Amino acid sequence: MIEAILKYEFLQNAFLSGAVIGIIAPLLGAFIVVRRLSLIADALSHVTLSGIAAGLYLGQTVPTMATINPLYFGMLFSVGGSLLIERLRSVYKHYQELAIPIMMSGGIGIGVIFISLADGFNTDLFSYLFGSVSAVSRGDFYAVIAIGITVLVTVFLLYKELFVLSFDEEYAKASGIPAKAVHLAFIILTALVISVSMRIVGVLLVSALMTLPVAAAMRVAKGFKQTIWLSILFGETAVLIGLISAFYLNLAPGGTIVVTSIVLLFAVILWKKDRN
Amino acid sequence: MEQKTVIDIHDVNFRYDRESVLEHINLSVPEGAFVGLVGPNGSGKSTLLKIILGLLKPKEGDVVLFGTPQQKFKDWDRIGFVSQKANSFNTGFPATVHEVVMGGLAKKMGLFHRPGQKEKEAVEKAVKAVGMELFLKRNIGDLSGGQQQRVFIARAIVSNPSILILDEPTVGVDRQNVESFYHMLTHLNKELGMTLLLVTHDIGTITDKVTHVACLNKYLHFHGSMKQFIQLDEQELSHLYGHGIRLLDHHHDH
Numbered sequence: 358m359i360e361a362i363l364k365y366e367f368l369q370n371a372f373l374s375g376a377v378i379g380i381i382a383p384l385l386g387a388f389i390v391v392r393r394l395s396l397i398a399d400a401l402s403h404v405t406l407s408g409i410a411a412g413l414y415l416g417q418t419v420p421t422m423a424t425i426n427p428l429y430f431g432m433l434f435s436v437g438g439s440l441l442i443e444r445l446r447s448v449y450k451h452y453q454e455l456a457i458p459i460m461m462s463g464g465i466g467i468g469v470i471f472i473s474l475a476d477g478f479n480t481d482l483f484s485y486l487f488g489s490v491s492a493v494s495r496g497d498f499y500a501v502i503a504i505g506i507t508v509l510v511t512v513f514l515l516y517k518e519l520f521v522l523s524f525d526e527e528y529a530k531a532s533g534i535p536a537k538a539v540h541l542a543f544i545i546l547t548a549l550v551i552s553v554s555m556r557i558v559g560v561l562l563v564s565a566l567m568t569l570p571v572a573a574a575m576r577v578a579k580g581f582k583q584t585i586w587l588s589i590l591f592g593e594t595a596v597l598i599g600l601i602s603a604f605y606l607n608l609a610p611g612g613t614i615v616v617t618s619i620v621l622l623f624a625v626i627l628w629k630k631d632r633n
Numbered sequence: 634m635e636q637k638t639v640i641d642i643h644d645v646n647f648r649y650d651r652e653s654v655l656e657h658i659n660l661s662v663p664e665g666a667f668v669g670l671v672g673p674n675g676s677g678k679s680t681l682l683k684i685i686l687g688l689l690k691p692k693e694g695d696v697v698l699f700g701t702p703q704q705k706f707k708d709w710d711r712i713g714f715v716s717q718k719a720n721s722f723n724t725g726f727p728a729t730v731h732e733v734v735m736g737g738l739a740k741k742m743g744l745f746h747r748p749g750q751k752e753k754e755a756v757e758k759a760v761k762a763v764g765m766e767l768f769l770k771r772n773i774g775d776l777s778g779g780q781q782q783r784v785f786i787a788r789a790i791v792s793n794p795s796i797l798i799l800d801e802p803t804v805g806v807d808r809q810n811v812e813s814f815y816h817m818l819t820h821l822n823k824e825l826g827m828t829l830l831l832v833t834h835d836i837g838t839i840t841d842k843v844t845h846v847a848c849l850n851k852y853l854h855f856h857g858s859m860k861q862f863i864q865l866d867e868q869e870l871s872h873l874y875g876h877g878i879r880l881l882d883h884h885h886d887h
Contacts, residue, residue, distance in 0.1 A: 391723070524736060533740045
């Protein structure tokens with residue numbers, strides 16, 4: 358395996374991107390899960406899909422657009438979608454979860470229109486839906502690195518604000534923490550992580566990488582920091598095992614990564630049950 | 634010698650639309666006192682608290698905090714507040730007592746600053762002051778309601794405020810733990826010299842703990858030290874209590 362990675366650039370791109378995503382997706386996931394926002398990740402991934410479909414379509418029809426990585430369109434749509442979700446959540450104050458189906462169906466709807474305009478499915482799109490070991494480009498990898506560094510630095514600097522906001526939003530506001538700005542920064546980061554993660558795990562399964570490792574970690578962790586560390590450990594393990602098995606068995610990595618996460622989750626649940 | 638006061642309220646009136654909630658309130662909280670603010674539900678206690686905390690503006694009258702008119706007051710971290718809602722947080726949240734109490738320093742440390750040794754020691758001291766030092770590494774969700782409330786008090790006092798304001802802190806705490814909870818408050822007041830303002834609808838449980846009493850029901854019916862309170866003659870007391878007790882039964886009409 359190591360030999361193959363050293364030899365082939367596409368494997369380097371996939372594994373190094375996967376390694377970074379295995380850290381940042383569960384890291385943000387820990388905050389998302391405790392704030393009960395898990396479904397937002399799902400909605401945003403579908404919005405990202407519409408952006409990528411738009412990018413693929415434009416690449417086909419407008420020659421000057423052909424050189425632009427469709428991932429950037431995905432990011433743009435995802436960030437725009439995250440801001441729109443916030444607006445919708447304040448419009449439907451008492452039914453905040455309504456924002457999710459609105460964005461999800463909107464994302465798929467727009468995506469499907471662009472897909473049909475671009476003359477149906479092709480392998481490229483398939484790799485965005487379920488992830489890919491071979492389709493990750495150097496450019497994708499650089500985007501992952503840039504987003505990865507941004508996420509790590511932001512969470513490091515805003516950790517205590519993010520923690521207080523997640524634990525007790527009322528208290529955060531009452532004690533004078535700039536809750537709105539911190540939340541906005543967080544939701545934009547989430548949108549960016551989702552859009553870069555889908556290259557590896559795919560649109561349909563990206564939210565799983567943000568929630569399943571956290572679900573496992575919460576069963577056994579003492580405290581929030583430990584929850585984060587364990588989530589990263591589980592997430593990273595799932596990504597690496599998933600990518601290796603996807604490579605050897607010629608499968609879409611989205612499937613193998615998520616199945617590995619689920620196996621880990623059940624192992625933790627059973628282990629915990631056994632100990633009680 | 635004149636005693637310093639922490640909170641001074643002068644002739645405050647407050648109305649929601651046309652409904653008058655507070656009238657001619659004059660209240661002062663002396664430094665180092667343990668003041669019980671007592672009144673039935675709907676007596677304006679929470680409104681008065683919100684006025685003190687600057688969340689509502691009185692229609693008439695002034696509030697003076699630490700000798701500074703409220704409009705000019707900036708040192709809000711000198712006032713610690715434990716709301717009634719403190720026990721409505723998400724109980725499954727995977728955070729230790731240490732992490733929760735550290736949250737009380739977030740504002741004081743300021744953006745981008747990370748806690749160091751000084752903050753760690755402040756957390757340990759606050760947790761010890763509420764008698765929860767053996768639970769530092771435990772998850773908050775694994776504690777009883779009374780223990781959780783102690784942790785929230787530790788979060789409120791960790792930034793070292795001069796006064797701690799508590800809004801019905803024993804709601805959701807089981808009976809046998811209420812006594813030790815008040816014991817802990819007395820410790821904060823007597824040993825650490827923290828001024829306390831406790832809001833409750835239940836006068837019976839606090840009469841032997843507080844140093845001052847204020848009985849509120851739109852008007853301030855009594856305001857003075859506990860000594861003066863127990864020296865009230867039969868008639869005054871029954872007037873006060875009779876009023877209070879009838880209202881405590883929730884049969885009062887608006």
